[in-house]
Amino acid sequence: MRHHLVLRVVSKILIPFILLFGLYVQFHGDFGPGGGFQAGVIFAAAFVLYALVYGVEHAREVLPPKALAILVPAGLLIYALTGFAGIFLGGKFLDYDVLAATPTGGQHLGVLVIEFGVGVTVAAVMVSVFYAYAGRTSDVDAEDW
């Protein structure tokens, strides 16, 4: 898609806003609609758009597969370790009340952290699946469609 000038320009303008919106959905999930799952897929969609317009090779330089192989388990570990942190601080598994000075503060902290873990895993898995599919074929000419 290297010759589609309009697509290239428009997506260059759009991608930062998609990423910013993904971060908003991630960290504003307590107060508005959204959360880790939604933010993860929105974040991944920005990378997929970049890869579609500028080529998968460039996307691999921005977000290398090796980094993804770390991020996919990292999100799940963040979630599970938050659960164990509850045990070590005297509560139960995934009990956020004990994470901060007040139960409400602990709940806010716990929800924020586990949502971040969800977002990391979801975004990394989505981009990984896309890489796995897109990596199996070289670029298809526009006429071939």
Add this chain to the structure above:
Amino acid sequence: MSGADMVIWVNFSLLTMLCLSAVAILLVRHLFAVAALTGAFSLLAAGLFVALDAVDVAFTEAAVGAGISTVLMLGTLALTSRREKITPSFSPVALVVVLVTGAALIYATSDMPVFGDPNAPGHVHVVPDYIEGSEKDLVIPNIVTSVLASYRGYDTLGEVAVIFTAGIGVMFLLGLRREDEDDEGTVRKNRRPGGRPLDEEGDEA
């Protein structure tokens, strides 16, 4: 036009377009068009979820259904054929099964509570506790988040584990690296020319 009428018309037109795109997906044989129509179907479904006040679901449907899964379907198309194989079409048994199942589902909806009914069985069990607790104990305005992340934290941990497993499965089966990449991560120069899949059987035949 009052607000309630407006909602009915929006729902009606969205559902009509949803049905039309579903029928079109069945009839069209060109798989590129089918992938595009599936994306349109997901986008319409996302619109319907917004109309039903399920904004969190609409987000996911729009990003996954209309965005990423459409791209994945196109990626699969690039590896396989672009046209659906024509199979012997009409099967009376299948028609009967579909009609009976559909009729049973429509009959079952008559037993369902009215949409948004506060006295529906699903809304009187633990939901009042969640709504009150989300406001007083957790102080998280978005009840969906407080249920998903706190009250039902175990379930969500399981869901993330499912996504993790799916991702790991794809990584092991398909691999993240390109086929023509060696162990050091550098691309070898002798790439296959053209980039078409080797097996072109059935492609635009």
